[in-house]
Amino acid sequence: MTPFTELSALACPLPLENVDTDRLIPARFMKESRDKGYGRFLLHDMRFDEDGTATDFILNHPRAKGSEILVARRNFGAGSSREAAVYALVDYGFRCVIAPSFGDIFSSNSVNNGLLPAVVSEQDAERLLALLDEGPDEIHVDLERQRITAFGESFPFEIDATWKIKLLNGWDDIDLTRARHDEIEAFRNAYTAAHPWTRPE
Amino acid sequence: MTQLPRTLFDKIWDAHEILRNESGQSLLWIDRHFVHEGSFHAFNKLNDRGLKVAHPERTTGIADHYVPTRGRSIKVVTDKVRSVIEQLEHNTRAHGVSLFGLDDPRQGIVHVVGPEQGITQPGLVMVCGDSHTSTHGALGALAFGIGASEVAHVLATQTLWQTKPKRLRIKVEGRLRPGVGAKDIALAWISRLGADGARGYAIEYAGEVIRDLSVEARLTLCNLSIEGGGRCGMIAPDEKTLAYLKSRPLAPGGKDWERAVEYWRTLNTDEGARFDREITLRGEEIAPQVTWGVSPEEALPIDARVPDPALASSQAEAARIRDSLDYMGLIPGQPLTEVTVDSVFIGSCTNARIEDLRAAAEVLKGRRCKVPGIVSPGSTLVKQQAEEEGLDRIFTEAGLEWRESGCSMCVGMNGDQVASGERCASTTNRNFKGRQGPGARTHLMSPAMVAAAALTGHLTDLRELTR
Ligand code: SF4
Numbered sequence: 001m002t003p004f005t006e007l008s009a010l011a012c013p014l015p016l017e018n019v020d021t022d023r024l025i026p027a028r029f030m031k032e033s034r035d036k037g038y039g040r041f042l043l044h045d046m047r048f049d050e051d052g053t054a055t056d057f058i059l060n061h062p063r064a065k066g067s068e069i070l071v072a073r074r075n076f077g078a079g080s081s082r083e084a085a086v087y088a089l090v091d092y093g094f095r096c097v098i099a100p101s102f103g104d105i106f107s108s109n110s111v112n113n114g115l116l117p118a119v120v121s122e123q124d125a126e127r128l129l130a131l132l133d134e135g136p137d138e139i140h141v142d143l144e145r146q147r148i149t150a151f152g153e154s155f156p157f158e159i160d161a162t163w164k165i166k167l168l169n170g171w172d173d174i175d176l177t178r179a180r181h182d183e184i185e186a187f188r189n190a191y192t193a194a195h196p197w198t199r200p201e
Numbered sequence: 202m203t204q205l206p207r208t209l210f211d212k213i214w215d216a217h218e219i220l221r222n223e224s225g226q227s228l229l230w231i232d233r234h235f236v237h238e239g240s241f242h243a244f245n246k247l248n249d250r251g252l253k254v255a256h257p258e259r260t261t262g263i264a265d266h267y268v269p270t271r272g273r274s275i276k277v278v279t280d281k282v283r284s285v286i287e288q289l290e291h292n293t294r295a296h297g298v299s300l301f302g303l304d305d306p307r308q309g310i311v312h313v314v315g316p317e318q319g320i321t322q323p324g325l326v327m328v329c330g331d332s333h334t335s336t337h338g339a340l341g342a343l344a345f346g347i348g349a350s351e352v353a354h355v356l357a358t359q360t361l362w363q364t365k366p367k368r369l370r371i372k373v374e375g376r377l378r379p380g381v382g383a384k385d386i387a388l389a390w391i392s393r394l395g396a397d398g399a400r401g402y403a404i405e406y407a408g409e410v411i412r413d414l415s416v417e418a419r420l421t422l423c424n425l426s427i428e429g430g431g432r433c434g435m436i437a438p439d440e441k442t443l444a445y446l447k448s449r450p451l452a453p454g455g456k457d458w459e460r461a462v463e464y465w466r467t468l469n470t471d472e473g474a475r476f477d478r479e480i481t482l483r484g485e486e487i488a489p490q491v492t493w494g495v496s497p498e499e500a501l502p503i504d505a506r507v508p509d510p511a512l513a514s515s516q517a518e519a520a521r522i523r524d525s526l527d528y529m530g531l532i533p534g535q536p537l538t539e540v541t542v543d544s545v546f547i548g549s550c551t552n553a554r555i556e557d558l559r560a561a562a563e564v565l566k567g568r569r570c571k572v573p574g575i576v577s578p579g580s581t582l583v584k585q586q587a588e589e590e591g592l593d594r595i596f597t598e599a600g601l602e603w604r605e606s607g608c609s610m611c612v613g614m615n616g617d618q619v620a621s622g623e624r625c626a627s628t629t630n631r632n633f634k635g636r637q638g639p640g641a642r643t644h645l646m647s648p649a650m651v652a653a654a655a656l657t658g659h660l661t662d663l664r665e666l667t668r
Contacts, residue, residue, distance in 0.1 A: 017521055018396055018496045022633040027614050030239065031267070031281045045635050050621060073517070075397040078430065078496075079633060080612075081332040083242060083349035101397050104432055105332055105346055112350035126517075160364055161224035173350070174250070177228065177358045180220065184228075184360055187219040191230055195216075197453035197461040198232050198325060200258045 001114045003170035004143055007095055009068035011139040011150070012058060013132040019072055020079035021106060025088040027080075038084060039091035063136045071128045072099040077106025077117075086113045096141050098148065098157065100125045111163040114170065116143060118157035128155065143168060206471035208368050209437050210403045213343040213468070217326045219360060226362050233320055234260040234355050235311045235329035236298065238267045238285040243330065243352035244292040254296040256359045261320060262293035262300035263311045267615050270577050270604035273304050282615060296356075309580020309606045312336035312550035316420060317580055319449025323438035323465040328355055333550050333630065335426040338435035339419035340442050341468050343403075345433040366432040367477035369399055370470075372408035375484040380663045382560075383418040384552060384628075384647040386410070387425035388490035388500040390482060396498040400430035402478065405470060410484040411436060416445040417556040424551045428497040428630055437469040489663055491537055492632045492645040494525035499632070501537065503650070503662045509533035528634055529642050530624070537660050540644070543623040545574030545601070545655040546637070547648055549611035552628035553579030555586050557648040561628075562592045564652035564663070565599040571658035574601045574651075575617065577609040601655065613638045626654035 029041040046057045054060045070089070076099040077085060086109045089097070096116040107117045118141065120128070131137075131151045140149040141157075143164060148155040165171070177184075192199050207215070219228045236243070240262075247254070254260065267282045269275070275283055286303065293300040301307045307318060312333050315321040323341030328334060330352040337344035347361065355361055371390055391398065404426050406419075414422065419436050426434025443462060446452045453461045488502035501508075507526065510533060513519035526533060531540065547553065547561050558578060576596045578584035584606055587593055593603045610617040611629040613636070619625045621640025628651050629636075632643040644660060653661040 015517075015520075016524075017517070018498075020496070020631075020633045022631065022636050026635050026639065027612050028639075030614070031285045034242070045639055050639060075395075075400075075430070078396055079332065079427075079631060081330055081346040081348050082239070083330075086348070101400055103397075104400060104430065105348055108351065109348035112348065160226075162222060162226040162362070162364065165224060173354050173362055174252075174357050177354065177360060177362070180228070183220055184230075184358065187230060188359075191216070195324075195464065197457035198322075200233075201451070 001170040001172055004095065004114055004116050004167040006143065007068065007141045008138050009095070010066050010136050011069035011071055011132055012064040012067035013129045014058060014070055014072040015129050017073040018075045018078055021077055021082050021085035021103070022080055024077065024085035025082065030082060030084050034087060037091040038087040039093065042088035042092040066093070068093055069096045069098065069139050069141065070094055071125065071132060072097065073125060074100040074122065076102050078103040081105040083109040083113070086110050086115055090115055098125065098128065111166055112173070114167065116141065116159070116167055118148065118159065120148070120155055120157050124155045127153070206474040208470045208474045208476065209341065209405055209435060209468055210343065210368055213324055213326065214365060216324070226364050229326055229361050229363055231328055231355050231359050231361055232259065232325040233327045235315065236260055236262045236289070236293070236352065237265050237311055237331065238289045240330055240352055241285060241288045241292065242349040243356060246350065246353040247356055252357045254298060254356045257297040259359060260298045260356065262289055262298050263314055264289055264301070264303050264308060265310045266608045266612065268303055268607040269615055270607050270609045270617055273605060275303060278615065306581055309583065310550045310553070310608055312424065313554060313579035313583065316340060317449070317582060319446055319452030322446065322452060322461070323442060323468050328361060332427045333424050335431065335434045336420050336424040336550060338426070338433050339416065339423040340446065341435060341438035341465065343433060343435065346427065366401055366403045368405065369402035369431070369478045370405045370407055370476040372479065372481040373406070373410035373484055374408045374481060375410065377410055377484045377487065380489055380649065381487050382647050383414060383421035384425070385487050385490045386482070387422055387428070388492065388497065388645065389487045390480070391425065391429040391497050392490070392500040394429055394480070396428060396496045397430040399426065402431055404431040404434040406434060406436050407470070408481070412439065415556060416441055417554045420554065421551055425497070425630055438465050489650050490646065491650065491660055493529065493531060493537060495528055495632055495634050497630070497632060497645065499525055500645070503537055503660065505537055507531045507533055507535045507537060530622070538662055539659060541624070541659045542572055542626045542644070542654050544572050544619060544625050545570070545651050546610040546625055546627040546629065547651055548575065548577035548579070548609050549629040550579065551630040552648050553577065553583065555583050557628065558583070558587050558592050561648040561652040562595040564649050564666070565656065566595050568599055568656055570600040570655040572655055574655055575604055575610060576601050577604040578606045581606050599655070610637055612636065619643070626651045626660065
């Protein structure tokens, strides 16, 4: 995974609450293989009418072109555990979502794909949205210092400590965990001895 | 030294913590894992690295999300749908994982099948690449949904890294009024706390009303924990739990049963254990609920009116309400009982167990529906049981379609969808935009309330109908 340290990029405002993962990628696209990328499915039914015509949605505006940061309202990524929602964001080109809160499973899926879910206060999210309303501009995200700088203002953000380390280093859990094989085996032996009925037939 | 009083959640967490890293995350041992058709991403990750499933005997495969419900022939589905079902068959076979496939008599929705087969047990840590894994907590398991990368991690290591959530206890005291059940309790607390109200928390449900709920009703309640943002929902095992589990095919048997029960009896929250947050609801105050908007938090008692954005407390709230009403095609201030529906759906891991089907059938018995609809039982065994009880005839005589088991119209992946612009009264769990199909309008409610809406053709106060 590519490490995430700092990012200076255009940001796109999405002033909505409860943008659930069903909206981020409608279920009907999830049987596709990822070879061709999932970016084209991102927020599909907001970007396109039922007959396939592009709507007036922000991502269709020239100003959103090249955005790598999305700013949204509370409870972003709620609902279904589908990691495809994160694939859609990442394949589209997003590297960071800023919001006052995220769905739990969405956050861990994000981190596992190098996408930073930056938690800011409700107030700061509103402030960022208001600033972005005035036009496109670059936002700077510094993961080490947990700071967002935009339009000369500075906003702190939160991230789970372990996730921060993972993102900074681009680490992958499976390798880290497999390195602890002996501890896991020792645990398993003690656990199944104490709880023998948990051993499947 | 005596141990500090602990919650049910802490007891199970502690028993599964292999180690903790420097920044405080725990590596947990996973007892049971389910995979469905959506797991192809995870198996691909595993295959890309040339890894094997570490403990195939601890994972069960179940075909549910994409399976056809008009008969069991895989020929009736589109090529792409068939391909994901076949990938599940292939991946489970290649890795030695057992599969309850399309034509297995044990097939059904993963969260219905787990408890039904006795795979779900108190004290286990259980995961699945599906957010409604919280369901299994109803039997006193610590169960939660995970994403595809985590599924790959569990397959490769039988463990998972987790940050310990905080603890929230939701107590429901007193008694429920007639016509009110687990679905109403859930929508009531979610509309009060918000769809992210329990984010970051492990929920324990407790109190008189919860003790009085059947195991099946508890499964419904815990299922919906995720709709309030909870990491998991759980209920301490009691005599009802034991009676439910005894002699299930994959529950412990013989001497193991005795040992297990002895341990399970210790799985409750100690007197004086601390929760980070507690809320209490009164059972008497909960009315039958329906959702009016596009998030489960947008729910109201059936005798209320559609919200008016002009009365909202902030501009952001007014905008959200307006957007929801616009999508749902509703008029501010309109009585909810005047909202007409085009179809109904009875199904999903939330409300398609035998008790749910009985509750709907009781309302429908000997009557005709004004609108069409589908009934898809939670599992093939539930279907069989319902047919033995003659429930299928009640549904078909009322004008509804009796289908095979699967996720069906809960998510529409198999092609069972609500047409664009149409309104469906549904026993499912998500009223998100487009959840039941592009442009579909979903109102969530209990099975009996869906049956009532089917009879009248509009959202209906069950209590009026049965009076
Ligand atoms: S019935 Fe619906 S909520 Fe339940 S597992 Fe299937 S798709 Fe998910």
